[in-house]
Amino acid sequence: MKSVDIASLARPAVLKLRPYSSARDEFPGPARIYLDANESPFPAQFNRYPDPHQNELKNLLSRIKGSNVNQIFLGNGSDEIIDLLIRAFCEPAKDRIIVCEPTYGMYRVCAGVNMVEVVNVPLTPTFQLNSSALREAFSRPTKLLFLCSPNNPTGNNLDEGSISSILDAFEGLTIIDEAYIDFSNARSWITLLQEFPNLVILQTLSKAWGLAGIRLGMAFANPEIVALLDKIKPPYNISSPSQQIAISTLQDYNLTRVVDAVRAQRHWLSNQLFLLPGVTRVYPSEANFLLVQFRDSSPVFTRLQNAGIIVRDRSRALHCDNCLRITIGTQQENEELIDVLRKI
Numbered sequence: 206m207k208s209v210d211i212a213s214l215a216r217p218a219v220l221k222l223r224p225y226s227s228a229r230d231e232f233p234g235p236a237r238i239y240l241d242a243n244e245s246p247f248p249a250q251f252n253r254y255p256d257p258h259q260n261e262l263k264n265l266l267s268r269i270k271g272s273n274v275n276q277i278f279l280g281n282g283s284d285e286i287i288d289l290l291i292r293a294f295c296e297p298a299k300d301r302i303i304v305c306e307p308t309y310g311m312y313r314v315c316a317g318v319n320m321v322e323v324v325n326v327p328l329t330p331t332f333q334l335n336s337s338a339l340r341e342a343f344s345r346p347t348k349l350l351f352l353c354s355p356n357n358p359t360g361n362n363l364d365e366g367s368i369s370s371i372l373d374a375f376e377g378l379t380i381i382d383e384a385y386i387d388f389s390n391a392r393s394w395i396t397l398l399q400e401f402p403n404l405v406i407l408q409t410l411s412k413a414w415g416l417a418g419i420r421l422g423m424a425f426a427n428p429e430i431v432a433l434l435d436k437i438k439p440p441y442n443i444s445s446p447s448q449q450i451a452i453s454t455l456q457d458y459n460l461t462r463v464v465d466a467v468r469a470q471r472h473w474l475s476n477q478l479f480l481l482p483g484v485t486r487v488y489p490s491e492a493n494f495l496l497v498q499f500r501d502s503s504p505v506f507t508r509l510q511n512a513g514i515i516v517r518d519r520s521r522a523l524h525c526d527n528c529l530r531i532t533i534g535t536q537q538e539n540e541e542l543i544d545v546l547r548k549i
C-alpha cells in the first residue's frame with residue numbers, strides 16, 4: 206500500500222474546523238416528538254430535514270459498488286464534490302491542481318472560483334496521458350490531479366498502465382472521474398482504493414442511471430478523505446426526494462438494458478456518421494457520446510440547430526478542430542440526426 210499523509214495535504218483551516226452540528230447529528234432519532242430542528246410539525250411529504258448522512262442510500266451503494274460505507278461521500282452532483290475537494294485541499298492563491306485537457310471543464314472552473322492555480326498538462330494527440338510531462342509537473346508541489354476516464358469530450362479510456370504509474374508517482378490526490386464508466390469495457394478503479402490512500406473515484410447517477418435531474422454524485426475514497434469532505438459539506442446537501450428516488454432506482458433499474466441499448470445505438474450512429482462525406486473522423490467511444498470531426502463543423506452545427514437538433518461544439522478544444530460532441534439519443538433521434546446531416 207502506498208503511504209500518504211492525507212492530513213498534510215488538507216488545508217490547515219479545514220483540519221482545525223469544528224463542523225456545524227445539525228439537529229439530526231445531535232439526535233439522529235428515533236423519537237416520538239421532534240421539536241429540535243424548527244421544522245413544520247404539520248404532516249406532509251417533506252416537512253422533515255433529510256438524513257444528513259444518507260445512511261440507507263450509502264448502505265445500498267456499498268453493496269452495489271463493493272466498497273465500505275465509510276469510503277462513500279455523496280454530493281449534489283459530482284460537480285459539488287469537485288468543488289468540495291478543491292476547498293478541502295487547496296489554499297486559495299497558493300496551491301495548484303493539474304488537469305489534462307481536453308477534458309471536463311468543471312475542474313478548471315471550480316479551481317478558478319476558489320483562486321486555485323490550474324496547470325494544464327495536455328493529453329497527447331491520441332488523447333492519452335503525457336506521462337513524462339506529468340512527472341515533470343509533479344516536481345512542483347501539487348495538491349490534486351484530475352483525470353477523466355472515459356474522458357469527456359473525447360470518449361476514450363485513459364490507458365490503465367499510465368494511470369497506474371501516475372498513481373505510483375504522484376504525492377497529491379489523484380481524482381479519477383468515472384462519470385461514463387458504466388458504458389465502458391474498462392474496469393472501475395474502485396477496486397484499487399485499498400492500495401492507494403490518495404485515490405478518489407468520482408461516479409454519478411446522471412448518465413447511465415438516467416437521474417441527471419436529482420443531482421446525485423458519488424465519491425469513493427479512503428475514509429480519511431471522506432471525513433474531510435463530510436466536515437465541510439452543507440449538512441443537508443442531498444434532499445429527501447433525491448435520496449428516495451436514488452434508492453428506488455438503484456433497487457429497480459435495468460442498467461444493463463439501458464447500457465446495451467446505448468452501445469447498440471453508438472455502434473449504429475458511428476457507422477452512419479462515418480459514411481457521410483462531410484465527416485472526416487469518428488473517434489472511438491467508450492461513453493454515451495461520440496466526438497465527430499467534420500470537414501467544416503461550424504455550418505453543420507448551425508444547420509443542425511436550425512433543424513432543432515442541438516449538439517455540443519467542441520471545435521475550440523485542444524486537438525479537437527472541427528469537432529462536435531454528439532450524445533447518443535434514441536434510435537428515432539439518431540435517425541433524424543443522420544437524415545438532417547445527409548441533406549447538408
Ligand SMILES: *Cc1c(COP(=O)(O)O)cnc(C)c1O
Pocket residue numbers: 281282283284285309353357382384408409410411417420421422
Ligand atoms: C456529466 C459529467 C459530470 C457531471 O456529473 P453530475 O453528477 O451531474 O454533476 C462529471 N464529470 C464528467 C466528466 C461529466 O461528463
